[in-house]
Amino acid sequence: MRFYEPVVAARKAKLFEGLHGRVLEIGPGTGVNIPHFxxxxxxxxxxxxxxxxxxQERAAAKAGLRAEFVVGSAESxxxxxxxxDFVVGTLVLCSVExxxxxxxxxxxVLKPGGEYRFIEHVSAPEGSWHARWQKTVKPVWKFLACGCHCDRTTWADLEAAGFDQVHYERxxxxxxVVRPHIIGRATCGSGL
Ligand SMILES: C[S@@+](CC[C@H](N)C(=O)[O-])C[C@H]1O[C@@H](n2cnc3c(N)ncnc32)[C@H](O)[C@@H]1O
Structure with missing residues (x-):
């Protein structure tokens, strides 16, 4: 992640603009996003x-954020x-069950009008050499990268999830391996 964070820093700064209120972060890992909030x-x-x-505690203390640490999975x-008010997730949907x-x-958990803001690495376009490469290395990658799937079509899951609007850019x-990414927001109009 030492190499990853500098190349996404500007995108993250923009993505997290305007966050306020209570923010749930799923799969925060070491808390790399906390300094952006x-x-x-x-x-x-x-x-x-x-x-x-x-x-996470160190990052939250340094940023002066009120923080609550929950050990659990984002499926429940x-x-x-x-x-x-917001849910944030970066490089998490590749790893969840x-x-x-x-x-x-x-x-x-989102309030009506709330937003999910995300960055995820995703599958390369179907049929491309990079997609074939991802499929080839997938088992080894999954083993080495703690269960990460390098070729998920996460944009399709987001579009099918029932949000009012989903906006993302590639x-x-x-x-x-994890070259193609999506960054975006999904909004919840009226909740479930
Ligand atoms: C690749 S790391 C990304 C960490 C951080 N979000 C970042 O951008 O560097 C994936 C994170 O998702 C967490 N994770 C895996 N399965 C999860 C689940 N079911 N629910 C929530 N977090 C999960 C992992 O423990 C890990 O912290």
């Missing part, structure tokens, strides 16, 4: 790996319906 945000992180917590979030269940939870980063 505006002060005043009330941050809740849901992360299955308990060893990430000290890193222990927050009430319509209880957060059940993308549709996570997106259902995202919609459930972009590429100079990495051999």
């Amino acid at each position: 505006p002060s005043g945000v009330e941050w809740v992180g849901v992360e299955p790996n308990p060893y990430m917590r000290p890193f 979030v222990s927050l009430a319906d319509a209880s957060v 059940d993308v549709s269940a996570v997106l259902r939870e995202v919609r459930r 972009f590429e980063l100079p990495f051999p």
Whole structure:
């Protein structure tokens, strides 16, 4: 991630503009996104790996954010319906067991008018040499990268998840396997 963060920093700064209120971050890992969040945000992180917590605590303390650390999975979030203003996730839907269940939870916890803001690496276009390359290395990649799927068609899951609107752009980063990415927002008009 040492190489990854500098190349996405400008995109993240823009993506996280205007976050306010209670913000749920799914799969925050070491808390790399925390420095991008505006002060005043009330941050809740849901992360299955308990060893990430000290890193998240340090990042939140440094950023001066009020923070709540939840050990759990994004498929089943222990927050009430319509209880957060934003959900944030970066490079998480590649790793979860059940993308549709996570997106259902995202919609459930978002307040009406709330937004899910995301960056995900995704599958290369079907039929391209890069898509074939992703399929070839997928098993090894999954083993080495802690369960990460390098070739998910995450945009299709987002479009099928029942959000009122989904806006995303594709972009590429100079990495051999996880090159194609999407960045965007999904909005919840009236909740579930
Ligand atoms: C590639 S890391 C990304 C971490 C961070 N979001 C970033 O952008 O660097 C994937 C993260 O998702 C977490 N994760 C895996 N399965 C998850 C799940 N079912 N629910 C929530 N987080 C999950 C992992 O523990 C890990 O912290």
